[in-house]
Amino acid sequence: MAKRISHRDSLCGVARPLDAIGDWWSLLIVRDAFDGLRRFGEFQKNLGLAKNILSARLRNLVAHGIMDTLPAADGSPHQEYVLTAKGRGLFPVLVALRQWGEDFFFEPDETHVLLLDKKTSLPVRKLELRAHDGRILGPEDTFVRMPPRPAKQTKR
Known part of the structure; x- marks a missing residue:
């Protein structure tokens, strides 16, 4: 098995978070936490994932500050896993992934789960990337700027 490399020092805002959430199980755990699961056994049962x-x-999610552990709310000796502010910050990422999946991995008439607004019970509107002036942006409307390289030190 190839050893995974760390992106901890990457300057890229896409690469660096992959150390924390770069495998499908981590994102599915976070998804389940948004759906209200809190206990190890609940995650295990819902995902069918091996305990180890x-x-x-x-x-890993706790170490990266995405989840935290708390004593069980019912006073039992178990612990519960809860999303931190950093973990809750993944909500738009999961919504974007969900909407992308709905667009490209389901047939038009195929049944799938829907993300609904609790207030209206209507489907959540498609995410849009917007410029400061409100224009909708696509990939052709953006670019990535690399930070300037530090000047080389000369020996004296």
Whole structure:
């Protein structure tokens, strides 16, 4: 098995978070946490994931500050996993992934789960990337700027 490399020092805002959420199980755990799951057994049952893999993914999510552990709300000796502010910040990422999946991985008439607005029970509107002036942006409307390289030190 190839050793995974870390993107910890990457200057790229896409690459760096992959150390924390770069495998499908981690994103599915976060998805389930948004759906209200909190206990190890709930995640394990819902995902059908081997306990050792689930344990490793939860440890990684906690280590990266995406989830935190708390004593069980019912006073039992169990612990619960809850999303931190950093973890809740993944909500638009999961919505974007969900909407992309709905657009490209389902037939037009195929049944799938829907993300609904609690207030109206209507489907959530498609995410849009907008410029400061409100224009909708596509990939052709953006570019990535690399930070300037530090000047080389000369020996004296």
